[in-house]
Amino acid sequence: MSEKCQICDGPVKNGRCTLCGMPYRNDEVLYHLNENRSDHYRHATPEVRKKMKAQEIPLGDQPKTDANVSSKEEIQARQNAMRQEAMKRIRTTRTAGTKKVKTEKKKDRSGTVKLIILIVVLLMGFGPMIEDALESLTETVPSFREETEEDASASIIPWENENGQDVYSVGKYFGQLTVGKELPEGVYRIYTDEGDAEVRIINGDDVTDYLIGEGDGDLKLFLKKEMVVEVSEASASQIVQFCCKISK
Secondary structure, three states: OOOEOOOOOOEEEOOEEOOOOOEOOOHHHOOOOOOOHHHHHHHOOHHHHHHHHHHOOOHHHOOOOHHHOOOHHHHHHHHHHHHHHHHHHHHHHHHHHHHHHHHHHHHHHHHHHHHHHHHHHHHHHHHHHHHHHHHHHHHOOOOOOOOOHHHHOOOEEEEEOOOOOEEEEEEOOOOEEEEOOOEOOEEEEEEOOOOOEEEEEEEOOEEEEEEEEOOOEOEEEEEOOOOEEEEOOOOOOOEEEEEEEEEO
16 A cells, blocks of 8 residues: 555645545455455454454353343342332322322211211200201111221332343232233233232133242243233232343
8 A cells, every 4th residue: 555645745644634634545454355255364464364363262161241131149149129119109000099088988988977967966956856857867878888808909000120131010909911911822821029919810711820939830821822821819918020031
C-alpha cells in the first residue's frame, strides 16, 4: 500500500487518506470470497489469527468469566425476593378488602343505632301498640358475614422471575382456572413456597389429582388450552406457584 494518496497525493493513515478520505485496503489481510480458511490464516494479521484460534475452541471448553456466572445463593436470594413481593401484594389486596368490609359494617351499625333511637321514642309515645312492629323490624336488619380465610386466598397474581418466565401465584380459594384464559398454554413447573398442596387437572372427562409440596417435590406438566386447573381447598399451602417455562 502506498504511503501517498493516488488521488490528492495526501498522506495515508490507517488505510484512509487524511485529506480526501479515499480508502486504501490491504487485500493481503482481508478475507476473500470462497477462500480456504487455512489460506486466509497464512496471510492474516496476528490479531485475526488470535481470533480465529479462539473461534476453534468448543463452547464447552471456553473459559467462563465471573461476570457471566452467578452463585447458587445469589439466584436463590433473588427468587425469594420475587416470591416475597408477590406474597406482599396478595396480603395488601386482602387488607384492602378487610377495610372495605369493616367500613360497610360501621355504616350499617350507625344506621341501626339511629333506627333504634327512633323506635324507642315511638315506644315511649305509643307504648305496646308498636311492639310487634319493632320485633318485625329487628328481624329484617341485614347482617354482614365475617371475612373468611377464603376471601383472603381468592387471588391470582402474575409476575416475572429473573429468568424472564411468567409466574402465577394462585390462592387455594381462587377456584377453577381455564388454560387459555387465566393461564396461558405451556409447560409449567408447579410448586409451593411452604406446605403441601393438592392440584387437580381436568382434561375433558379425565380428572387427575397431584400432590405437591415439601415432601413430594415440584410438578412439571404441559397444560394445553381448554384444560381446567383447580387447587384443593384442603391444601395446607395458601399459595401455589405456576411457573410457565415454555409458552406456546
